[in-house]
Amino acid sequence: MTTAVLRAEQKDDEKDHKVPLRRILLLFRPYVPQMVLLVLVVVLQALAGIASPFLLREILDRALPARDLALVSLFAGGMIVASVTSGALGVATTRLSNTVGQKVMHDVRVSVYEHLQRLSLAFFTRTRTGEIQSRIANDIGGINNVITTTATSAVQSGTTAIAVAVALFVLDWRLALLALLVVPLFLLITLRVGRERRKLIRGRAHRFAAMTTLISESISVSGVLLAKTMGQRQALADRFAAESRQISDLEVQATMAGRWRGATRGMSLTIIPALVYWLAGVEFAHGAATTISLGTVVAFTSMTNRFVSPASTLQAVGANVSTSLALFGRVFEVLDLPIEIADRPSATKLAVASGDVELRDISFRYEPDAAWTLKNVSARIPAGTTTAIVGATGSGKTTLAYLVARLYEPAEGSVRIDGVDIKDVTLDSLADSVGLVAQETMLLHTSIRENLRFAQPDATDEDIERATQAAHIHDLIASLPDGYETIVGERGYRFSGGERQRIAIARVLLRNPPVLILDEATSALDNKTERAVQQALDELSRGRTTIAIAHRLSTVETAEQILVLEAGEIVERGTHTELQALGGRYAELAARQLTS
Structure with a gap:
């Protein structure tokens, strides 16, 4: 020290x-x-x-x-x-x-x-x-x-x-x-x-x-x-x-x-x-x-x-x-610590009709005198589509996704869902509408079933099994001696990284939010498991607005829109084909399999 x-x-x-x-x-x-x-x-x-x-x-x-x-x-x-x-x-x-x-x-x-x-x-x-x-x-x-x-x-x-x-x-x-x-x-x-x-x-x-x-x-x-x-x-x-x-x-x-x-x-x-x-x-x-x-x-x-x-x-x-x-x-x-993000007195319940997400001139930094993590970011994510956010480490990808979930609040600009500024809605209703699978999976030291019910306390056993089947984890759970009553261990260390990630995906899917954020949701999976889970996610993303952050090319090339972040700014946007043809930053990242 x-x-x-x-x-x-x-x-x-x-x-x-x-x-x-x-x-x-x-x-x-x-x-x-x-x-x-x-x-x-x-x-x-x-x-x-x-x-x-x-x-x-x-x-x-x-x-x-x-x-x-x-x-x-x-x-x-x-x-x-x-x-x-x-x-x-x-x-x-x-x-x-x-x-x-x-x-x-x-x-x-x-x-x-x-x-x-x-x-x-x-x-x-x-x-x-x-x-x-x-x-x-x-x-x-x-x-x-x-x-x-x-x-x-x-x-x-x-x-x-x-x-x-x-x-x-x-x-x-x-x-x-x-x-x-x-x-x-x-x-x-x-x-x-x-x-x-x-x-x-x-x-x-x-x-x-x-x-x-x-x-x-x-x-x-x-x-x-x-x-x-x-x-x-x-x-x-x-x-x-x-x-x-x-x-x-x-x-x-x-x-x-x-x-x-x-x-x-x-x-x-x-x-x-x-x-x-x-x-x-x-x-x-x-x-x-x-x-x-x-x-x-x-x-x-x-x-x-x-x-x-x-x-x-x-x-x-x-x-x-x-x-x-x-x-x-x-x-x-x-x-006495100030509540930086709280419900406004006039906050209303968010009722998502379609799930259209819009980012309007967003700027954000972690400290008042620090450099901007995001600067003048604007984008529209149409309802029911998948938008992938790519960029080098530290470019602001995760921060941008967390702003949509209102885990952070922009210093300038706004995030809107179906045209409603998320600052004007209650935090509970926003949590019901925006689901997040974070890069670091957190499981509680309890049974698998209780971990899943943490997302939806009144979920039935049938609901739980449907979610785990969609995440391709049901068969593994059913094969365990205690099945869904198996204790996951502290932070889920009884399971492999890929297994924990699939349980986390099932947990969010059980909540069934109209807007889904996947922050490196398949980063811990091997190629075979990733393909299986990605197929399930692709199917479940239909009719759901999905924001995916990934390094792997296979998880972004099918997205309807790709946003390329560089030092907190969007430098390119388009489909995989369009950006490849452009030969810019995305093409450079794709050439390295988006591993930078």
Whole structure:
């Protein structure tokens, strides 16, 4: 990894994207009734929790001096009831908080996933897959504890702390002032520790993303094949070890951040009861003038111990929330990514009557300051005909086809189907009308049948078999021990490239779109299989508008129209015979069997 890359990643680690607390609280808006019930239960629990010290004071100051067994029994029984009630309400609080928290977590996960699904293809071509996976798995997983338990702990501990503070003043206001004197100091410590840990947590999240990327790239069929054939297994292991070591170092730093301050806080809270006893001793030393009873001292000490726990919890909650803001920032970064291609408010459903495709003065580039990938491209693809797009690698063939499917959007010009600008129709209806068999075949790690039904969930078994027969793959599937229930393996690696391609073709044909895009759809097939599949495609292309991108001469010479792209511009157009006679760029490509 180069020094420049390391510096860039370090700079990214240090970024601290501010997230307003209000935005986090808005995540709980759909669950206000449940939150109100939760707060009510927490208040009742807090009241039950502070009852025991008052009952204890009554035992020491009234029941025991009077040797009244009934009164002792009454107050002791009250302490037991208060303890059981507090415990039961605590269980109810835990259930309510986790139920609400997990609903919020579900909403966040779904929102991030759905937002990612709506982003343009360009986003995924320039973003590491591991980075995306890390946002969903690591970052959202990291805020799980904050949403499910920390928020409730804050309410619970805050309510308890307030109740205890009031009770302390009721018992003795002078001792209460002493006990509460250290609270502002604790809040200051929390803010300082939180800022320090937030920076470390963001750095850790970035390193997790880098490690997730390495895992997704190297622990896969293609990654293992690459490592084994290139003899780079140890190099990858060393790279993984380096990433893991950085994460471990950051974990230690995050854990130790503010540890001494936390220890000082704990010691301070423990010292408070000692000071209470000392002050009480001073009062007792004055004999009859004392205004503090023994029961008050014991009850106050007991109450102080009850204050220590919520106070400590609040400090921990403050630190956790502060550091978790880094993860919230990374999650909201995804949710704030602009949707480059979306339905317009006035978008209508595309109803294809014939399937006529027109490209009007299209220009496109991947970055605002980059060179034009396509420039002033115009063409008409009549309904029911096949148009082949040929050209050298990098000439813009695939980009042009993807513009028809609106996977990208032209910077200038428009794509029209039956005279309708595809920007004015819904994306779902466009997907129903334009089918794509991409150059890289993607099959899901499930059965063949489920892979095919991914295109048409309500397809019958007969529909599936007709599509596979048309793609010349049915016989192979039927010969497998599990037939259509055969698991294809990750990305379909159980099958050969040609077999995967034919399954993909069957999947698109099952969808039966009026416009079909074949991006090197037969590139992975041997000559014999290619001829068989091409015959099926030729037959199925009748009455269907087909755009075919291919390097092989055999797949384009029967097209009604051939467009020749050169540096993003159409330099020739016509039939195979016409372009051969022209003796230009197409003739040159054909002479080399369109393999450039």
